Amino acid sequence: MTLISPSPADLGGRTALVTGAAGGIGRACALRLAAAGAKVRAVDRDAEGLAALDEEAAGRPGSVETLLLDLTDLDAAEQAAAGTDILVNNAGLQLVRPIEDFPPDVFSTVLRVMLEAPFRLIRGALPHMYGQGWGRIVNISSVHGLRASPFKSAYVSAKHGLEGLSKTAALEGAPHGVTSNCLCPGYVRTPLVERQIADQAAAHGIPAERVVTEILLADSAVKRLVEPAEVAELAAYLCTEPASFITGASLTMDGGWTAH
Numbered sequence: 738m739t740l741i742s743p744s745p746a747d748l749g750g751r752t753a754l755v756t757g758a759a760g761g762i763g764r765a766c767a768l769r770l771a772a773a774g775a776k777v778r779a780v781d782r783d784a785e786g787l788a789a790l791d792e793e794a795a796g797r798p799g800s801v802e803t804l805l806l807d808l809t810d811l812d813a814a815e816q817a818a819a820g821t822d823i824l825v826n827n828a829g830l831q832l833v834r835p836i837e838d839f840p841p842d843v844f845s846t847v848l849r850v851m852l853e854a855p856f857r858l859i860r861g862a863l864p865h866m867y868g869q870g871w872g873r874i875v876n877i878s879s880v881h882g883l884r885a886s887p888f889k890s891a892y893v894s895a896k897h898g899l900e901g902l903s904k905t906a907a908l909e910g911a912p913h914g915v916t917s918n919c920l921c922p923g924y925v926r927t928p929l930v931e932r933q934i935a936d937q938a939a940a941h942g943i944p945a946e947r948v949v950t951e952i953l954l955a956d957s958a959v960k961r962l963v964e965p966a967e968v969a970e971l972a973a974y975l976c977t978e979p980a981s982f983i984t985g986a987s988l989t990m991d992g993g994w995t996a997h
């Protein structure tokens with residue numbers, strides 16, 4: 738598949754901060770932005786995953802510097818974002834439980850990592866972006882930023898909040914050359930989802946392919962998972978000059994899920 742891809746020259750001289758970069762989509766974004774020439778600061782609380790990313794990034798174009806940070810430390814998150822040209826808010830976590838059984842402390846943590854931390858990261862990044870009249874904020878939202886599913890109260894609430902934050906940042910940032918957008922993927926092939934597929938296959942006693950097509954992708958017209966690299970490609974595109982008019986948008990990559 739050929740997409741409009743930022744070439745190595747496009748993001749040369751830019752610094753990018755990617756949260757949740759040790760795994761899945763974040764890792765793909767970090768590697769893609771580095772391949773486009775950006776100097777990437779890869780943030781995660783997973784030391785092992787960061788070390789693996791470090792190894793993988795070695796010898797590739799661009800540069801990746803890893804930073805071990807738990808985003809529940811909001812002051813540290815805000816400081817880490819200072820001086821970046823591109824911010825990818827990606828870190829996230831999920832707990833699937835009915836509301837009456839949902840632990841309040843987990844609800845708070847999900848909101849803290851997936852909504853408060855992005856607010857603080859944006860807050861930390863804006864002075865430099867505004868100062869130079871250029872910045873790109875890419876928020877990895879989800880179909881669940883636009884639609885609800887049962888048993889995912891914290892995740893759906895956080896993603897809907899992130900959608901509002903992103904649009905507000907877009908309105909405030911426009912006069913300063915800063916864009917802010919959400920990417921809204923359906924199910925992406927990451928370790929998190931692979932585990933869900935295996936669990937559901939065991940629970941329902943059906944093959945993994947049927948879990949994907951009949952359960953996860955019941956509302957998706959395209960019956961396959963999105964690849965992390967596809968999400969990273971769109972994130973990288975949003976950082977280019979031709980994308981400067983795209984702001985305040987929620988770009989779905991959901992195989993037609995929200996077309997219903």
Ligand SMILES: NC(=O)c1ccc[n+]([C@@H]2O[C@H](COP(=O)([O-])OP(=O)(O)OC[C@H]3O[C@@H](n4cnc5c(N)ncnc54)[C@H](O)[C@@H]3O)[C@@H](O)[C@H]2O)c1
Pocket residue numbers: 756757758759760761762763780781782783786806807808809827828829830850877878879880921922923924925926927928929930
């Ligand atoms: N996988 C999907 O199907 C899917 C679909 C739509 C949206 N998303 C979103 O994409 C993003 C990435 O998801 P993924 O599937 O790659 O998941 P993942 O679990 O592979 O990666 C998430 C990363 O966030 C990090 N993280 C979690 N809490 C953190 C904290 N407190 N401090 C620092 N880092 C922390 C984790 O260590 C992990 O490396 C999430 O925001 C998720 O909601 C995923």
